[in-house]
Amino acid sequence: xxxxxxxxxxxxxxxxxxxxGFVALWSAVALSGITSRQFMPAPWDVVERxxxxxxxxxxxxxxxxxxxxxxGRFGMxxxxxxxxxxxxxxxxxxFRWIDRLVTPIFEAVRFVAPIxxxxxxALWFGTGIGGPVLIIFMGAFPPVLINTYRGAKQVDRKYIxxxxxxxxSAFRGMTEVLLPAAVPSIVAGLRISAGLGWQSxxxxxxxxxxxxxxxxxxxxQAAVSTSTVMSGMAAIGIVGLLIDIALRRVQQAIExxxxx
Amino acid sequence: xxxxxxxxxxxxxxxNGRDFVALQDINLQVADREFVAIVGPSGCGKTTCMRMxxxxxxxxxxxxxxxxxVVREPGPDRAVVFQAFALFPWKTVxxxxxxxxxxxxxxxxxxxxRIEQYIELMGLGGYEQAYPHQLSGGMQQRxxxxxxxxxxxxxxxxxxxxxxxxxxxxxxxxxxxxxLARKNPRTVLFITHAVEEAVYLADRIVVMSRxxxxxxxxxxxxxIREPEDWDQHKRIExxxxxxxxxxxxxxxWKLLRDQLGNEVH
Numbered sequence: 001x002x003x004x005x006x007x008x009x010x011x012x013x014x015x016x017x018x019x020x021g022f023v024a025l026w027s028a029v030a031l032s033g034i035t036s037r038q039f040m041p042a043p044w045d046v047v048e049r050x051x052x053x054x055x056x057x058x059x060x061x062x063x064x065x066x067x068x069x070x071x072g073r074f075g076m077x078x079x080x081x082x083x084x085x086x087x088x089x090x091x092x093x094x095f096r097w098i099d100r101l102v103t104p105i106f107e108a109v110r111f112v113a114p115i116x117x118x119x120x121x122a123l124w125f126g127t128g129i130g131g132p133v134l135i136i137f138m139g140a141f142p143p144v145l146i147n148t149y150r151g152a153k154q155v156d157r158k159y160i161x162x163x164x165x166x167x168x169s170a171f172r173g174m175t176e177v178l179l180p181a182a183v184p185s186i187v188a189g190l191r192i193s194a195g196l197g198w199q200s201x202x203x204x205x206x207x208x209x210x211x212x213x214x215x216x217x218x219x220x221q222a223a224v225s226t227s228t229v230m231s232g233m234a235a236i237g238i239v240g241l242l243i244d245i246a247l248r249r250v251q252q253a254i255e256x257x258x259x260x
Numbered sequence: 261x262x263x264x265x266x267x268x269x270x271x272x273x274x275x276n277g278r279d280f281v282a283l284q285d286i287n288l289q290v291a292d293r294e295f296v297a298i299v300g301p302s303g304c305g306k307t308t309c310m311r312m313x314x315x316x317x318x319x320x321x322x323x324x325x326x327x328x329x330v331v332r333e334p335g336p337d338r339a340v341v342f343q344a345f346a347l348f349p350w351k352t353v354x355x356x357x358x359x360x361x362x363x364x365x366x367x368x369x370x371x372x373x374r375i376e377q378y379i380e381l382m383g384l385g386g387y388e389q390a391y392p393h394q395l396s397g398g399m400q401q402r403x404x405x406x407x408x409x410x411x412x413x414x415x416x417x418x419x420x421x422x423x424x425x426x427x428x429x430x431x432x433x434x435x436x437x438x439x440l441a442r443k444n445p446r447t448v449l450f451i452t453h454a455v456e457e458a459v460y461l462a463d464r465i466v467v468m469s470r471x472x473x474x475x476x477x478x479x480x481x482x483x484i485r486e487p488e489d490w491d492q493h494k495r496i497e498x499x500x501x502x503x504x505x506x507x508x509x510x511x512x513w514k515l516l517r518d519q520l521g522n523e524v525h
Contacts, residue, residue: 158346161316166407167336167363176359180350 041227049227050234058228059219061211067235069211070201073129077136077204078197081144085193086186089148090174093155093182106145114139114196115203122207132204132212140197147189151182187251194247198240202232262289263327263415263447264296264313270321271308281472282308286322288466288475290415293445297462299452299512301519305473306451310417313449314340327414336360339408343420345400347392353379353403354388360411378406381440398429402436409440415447422457431496434460442491455512459505460496467515476515484508 006014023043029035030042037045053063061069092099114135121131155178163177179186205214213232220228269286272279283305290296298306311317312324315334324331326338334340339360347356357378361371379385382402392400401421408416422430434457441448441461452458458465463482466475485491488504499505 158342158344159348161334162340162342162346162348163359165314165316165334165336165338165340166360166411167334168359169363172363176351177348180348183350 038224038226041230045227046230046234049225050231053216053228053231059211059216061216063213063216063231063235066211066213066216067239070205070213071239073132073204073212074136074198074201076129077133077200078140078194080133081137081140081193081197082190085141085144085189086148086179089145089186090152090178090182092145092149093152093178094170094174099149106142110142110146112138114200118203118207121204127207127210131207132201135204136197136200139200140193143189143192143196144186147185147192148182151185151189152178154185155181183254184251187247187254191244191247191251194243195240198236198243201236263292263294264288264290264449265325266309266313266322267325268322269309269312269319269324271305271312271317272320283319284472284474286473286475288478290447290449293447295441295445295448295450295461295463296466297450297452297458297464298466298468299455299458299516300468300473301470301516302453304468304470304519306453306468307419308473310340310419310449310451313415314338314417316340336364336411337414339411339413339416341401341404341408341416341418341421343423345392345397345404345424347400347403347407349392352389352391353384353395356392356403357407357410360407364411374410374412378410381409382406382436396429397425398433401425401433405437405440409444409446413446415449418448418450420451420453422454423452430457435494435496437461438491455509455516456500459509459512460499465512467512469519476519479508479512481508 005011026043030037030040030045041049050063055062059066088102092102117135117138118131121134125131125134152174159177159181160173163173168176201212202214202217205212206218213235217229217232220226220232266286266288269283270281271283272281274280286309288296298309300306308317312319313326313331315331315338331338348359351359354375357375358371361374366374379388382405384399384402384406387395387399392403395403401424405421408418422433425433438461450458450461459481463480463485465479465481467477467479468474469476484504488502490499490502490505493499493502500509
């Protein structure tokens, strides 16, 4: 059974205790000497390295430049996933034959991890922009399609009947009935999709030669600088969290407008 | 010429591997600009009749014609008012009323004029930019009625349109529909299980029996209503007090009661 919500003070105390416990455990392991600092940098090593990366170029660029080029690739892959996923999901929900045509292939392909496309991304696009965009797309596309399709399929039949009796074309049925009705589900899908797309980034940037947080981490690994790798992990985590918070705001604004 | 024709219509459903006859021997002609109400106990197939005229369902025998063409699919020439309103929640009142007009070729200026006319007629002035969830049930159903009337359709199909409203709102809406129907006569097929509503609104009443749904009797209300001049009374309760109304209501009620009796024994 669900428990009632915690009082605010307790909520924040527990959050702080969790974070503190994590850092304490990490510090203890780093200081204990079980393993070398090379294998397990202490939190302050990472913070120091993170600050250093912001001012001192590593792998050709400072950290926020790497982040910006990662965000650019992520944006392209994500937007492409949205531009293909939403219309395809609507078409599948409206036309049974398109559903039949696409679903079996999609259901099989979506279980292939985005990173498995790395060899093909490299073969097809070399070190061009296409490779990482393809991999991010592979991560971000399934949730957009699934949530658009499910959201559109769950539209109350009465709205579809109303649109048909009012003479709406298939195009208007999809854009003016299915799409707005599916918006809450689509936005929830976008959050999952952005998360998975952003996660796929490191894999995508393994094959990029000149910039990106993933690239920075690969170079950090080559230089046996674990604190650099961890700084990259921290940057990915922080930016991922910010993307999710932004999309959650959009979701709340839409739900508020709908009176949900 | 009849606007709606049910020609030997039959509807069989397949359920759990068994056939069950929902409607049988339905023969009915609704004249141009006639208001016909179908009453019957729940499960008699009256809603199915309306849905077949709308093209949302299809007969398994016989055919349904509207304006001499066999009905094959839904279209704006047969506008439906649903019990559950079915207004698009993400569209404003104005956009909901405009939705169907955009499917039929009506020039924008004419479109605007017509929408304004029905907003005025249905007392929706000031709510043009409101969303359905901001309106009461009665107001929502006014929007749905405006959305259907504004198309100027060949026939209007109403499926228990006041069934989801509270009793007071319902009476107001019935009075308004009478006002609208007399001022602006249209061919209407009106489905209800409320006897008084049917007697008050309709030119003719079709009483149905259930399982299988058949037409039990067709009653001509108009030939009684007009000489008795019901429409001079503005309020439904004044009409309901007239002996001619009471007599008709009792007659329809007994026909329906007989069915229920059969069911129980």
